[in-house]
Amino acid sequence: MPSIISIGECFIEFFTPKSFSETTSYERSFSGDTLNVLTMASKLGSSCGYISKVSDDELGDFLLDSWKELEIDTSQVKQMRGFNAIEFYSTQPKGQSSVIVYREGSIASKISENDIAESYISDSNILHVSGISQGISESSRKAVLKAVKVAKSNSVTVSYDTNYRDYLWNDTKEARRAMDEIIDYVDIVFPTHPDEPTKLLGENDPDKIYNYFMSKNVKKLILKCGDQGVIAYSDNRKYVSRAIAPKGVMDPRGAGDTFVGAYLHCINNDLDMSKSLQLATTAAGIKVGGRSIIAQPSTKEIKKHINDSLITESCFQNN
Numbered sequence: 001m002p003s004i005i006s007i008g009e010c011f012i013e014f015f016t017p018k019s020f021s022e023t024t025s026y027e028r029s030f031s032g033d034t035l036n037v038l039t040m041a042s043k044l045g046s047s048c049g050y051i052s053k054v055s056d057d058e059l060g061d062f063l064l065d066s067w068k069e070l071e072i073d074t075s076q077v078k079q080m081r082g083f084n085a086i087e088f089y090s091t092q093p094k095g096q097s098s099v100i101v102y103r104e105g106s107i108a109s110k111i112s113e114n115d116i117a118e119s120y121i122s123d124s125n126i127l128h129v130s131g132i133s134q135g136i137s138e139s140s141r142k143a144v145l146k147a148v149k150v151a152k153s154n155s156v157t158v159s160y161d162t163n164y165r166d167y168l169w170n171d172t173k174e175a176r177r178a179m180d181e182i183i184d185y186v187d188i189v190f191p192t193h194p195d196e197p198t199k200l201l202g203e204n205d206p207d208k209i210y211n212y213f214m215s216k217n218v219k220k221l222i223l224k225c226g227d228q229g230v231i232a233y234s235d236n237r238k239y240v241s242r243a244i245a246p247k248g249v250m251d252p253r254g255a256g257d258t259f260v261g262a263y264l265h266c267i268n269n270d271l272d273m274s275k276s277l278q279l280a281t282t283a284a285g286i287k288v289g290g291r292s293i294i295a296q297p298s299t300k301e302i303k304k305h306i307n308d309s310l311i312t313e314s315c316f317q318n319n
Helices: 033-043 058-069 118-122 131-135 138-153 172-183 195-201 206-215 255-268 273-287 299-308
Strands: 004-007 011-016 027-031 048-055 072-080 086-090 098-102 126-130 157-161 220-224 230-234 237-241 311-315
Touching (some): 004 255, 011 058, 033 048, 033 072, 033 126, 033 131, 033 157, 033 255, 048 058, 058 072, 126 131, 131 172, 138 157, 138 172, 157 172, 230 273, 255 273, 273 299, 273 311
Parallel strands (some): 004 048, 004 126, 011 086, 048 072, 126 157
Antiparallel strands (some): 011 027, 086 098, 220 230, 230 237, 237 311
16 A cells, blocks of 8 residues: 555646747646655655546546556546646746646546545555645545544544645635644645745744644644745754755746655655755755656755755744
8 A cells, every 4th residue: 555645636737938829839747736746755765646536538548647657556546527627837937937727627626525545544654635635626625624534543644735826715714714624633734935824824934833833733844935945843843954956947836746745755764854854855956947747856866966955953942
């Protein structure tokens, strides 16, 4: 059985280095926050599995075949009539890139509590969920809630990326309610700072954010700070990891997912916080140098650049 599993939706992605009005061809790939986490963890050697739905056509076949090639277990992916979410992405120079998404009513948004096999979760080590998986539909939100309850009752580590997207919610309060309904079951939380804590909690001070999540019995807080790196907390220790970009910056999308996937791989293999943050920061830094998840690095690439990633550790003073 897989050690790391996740729940969610994966896009079929078409990207081009030109503007949409100029291009005559697209490169095909796939992407989705919870799936991207698995592709990185699997690439590093962890056993991974996905809970989702795909279309019963050649595009659905493409997704399933691609995931199997990456050695991601698809036994809990149902192929059904419907359409996959599609994303068109123009990877032009920074500031000019654009995205067009078609997702409402996609087959993956129809995930429900009935799609959650309790034994699949209870036999794993880590369950990863996200605010996007909660936001794509009410039935998916209920599926996520059921999954984290099963995980908690079976001592499975629950990882949660808040991944707030305003277009998925009626308002910020609804997204906050979705977070609150599962936070008691969460062990590790990965907000993007400062945007998501500011919107969801009304707070942007990292120490105060940690105090809040500690009050909810969340064991680890890892703030993804983009090109500013990472601020993390665990067991009243504070860690700061500066960002690196050894190949420059071409496409930052998916870097956060790459970080989470690498980090979960590390804790799945009992690495300590400092080593986990160093490896995950390096993986994310390499990824931004290429397009889509195709740019997620190998273990060899990470080892080549890992010494560029510096971690500082200090005692957290709770005022």
